[in-house]
Amino acid sequence: MSGRAPYGLVAVTCAVLMVVLGLLVSGVGLSGPDALADGWVRRTFGEDVLRLLVLPTEAYVLIPIAVLAVALCLSGGHKLEAVLTVVGPLIAILANTWVLKPLFDRWKNTYLAYPSGHTVALVAVLTVLVLLARPGVATAVIAVVGAVVLGSVTIGMIGLGYHYLTDVVGGTLFAVATVCATWTLLTWAARRRAPVPSDG
Template identity: 40%
Template sequence: MRRTTSLSITVLGLLAVTGLLGAFLAGQHTPAAPDAWFFDTIAGPAGADPVWRSVLLTFSMPALVYGTALLLAGYHLYRGRFRIAALAVCAPPLAVLCSSVLLKPVFDRHYAGNLCYPSGHTTLLVATLTVFVLAHRRFGYAAVPLALIGAFGLIAGRYHYLTDTIGGAALGCAVGLGLYALSLRLRPRPWTGQSAGKSREDTSSGTRRQASPR
């Protein structure tokens, strides 16, 4: 119970980050101050298109992310870990639904004529990585650099603002953790071997069990 409660609080906090940041950026067609700073000092000039930008963009390609999620689901299905397999199947499409279908039209932020907040690619990537961390916590340290590389590729390639990827990362993490918390709540309780009605009968009748003569 405490575990699901803490997860629920974390999910609400992440959703608040996405919502509050989106409310601040809603309807804008220009970069915010952090976006402009990141473009000027880190991402490099817009006209250049070096090979490394194309390489970084592959980390957030939907085909690669969906394929990885299916491999993760297949592996855990084979191992009999059906809950993790279900998370790996459900988290990526739910992430895209929440970001690209539901929230982008609500916040109505544009980049180069397209709706951009929150970043759907970042949401998809982070949601899948969140499921991976939940399934393989020993390798969780690898998820952060992979998410950063994917987000940086989207910014450097001039597909998104920095703030788009921040909102997408928070939303993707919320989707993964939210589904995990839901799966814990829906998990069937272990059978104790004694019905609840019988145990209440024994305690309410006032009779004491006889000690064994042996």
């Protein structure tokens, strides 16, 4: 995984979009796009299917995936990537729970909803997997599978009443921003610590 790719630019762009969307929906209930998505999902899917679709957001699914990724990184001698696998999602989840949700103050039923915490956890792990994959086919496959999983989870969370569509979009943007920013900082710090080659 190259630290020279424009991960910082991706992080800033996603963060700005997340903030703009959050300001638009802050303190607001069902928006126009949310209402359209909600109506379509409820007409199309049954509850049993919806509960199956949200399974990838559960901790007992995500934690083993992250642990396996860490183990593979360490076995290959990729310590920096192992740190990213743990720190990136952890920062995203904690910042979303303790900072962003209270800041944007968007409620659904009795809980703060924007950005979606389920989405942040899932997309943070998926983003790490995309960054860790070898460039080329592996990256494309993981990205496509991740997009399908995210789409399925979105349907499930909307149908079960967990979140609005815009909550999921905001969670996706924040997770990508956080993981990319974390990787940018980690690679920058690693380069700062690297010994300077001698001219002699």
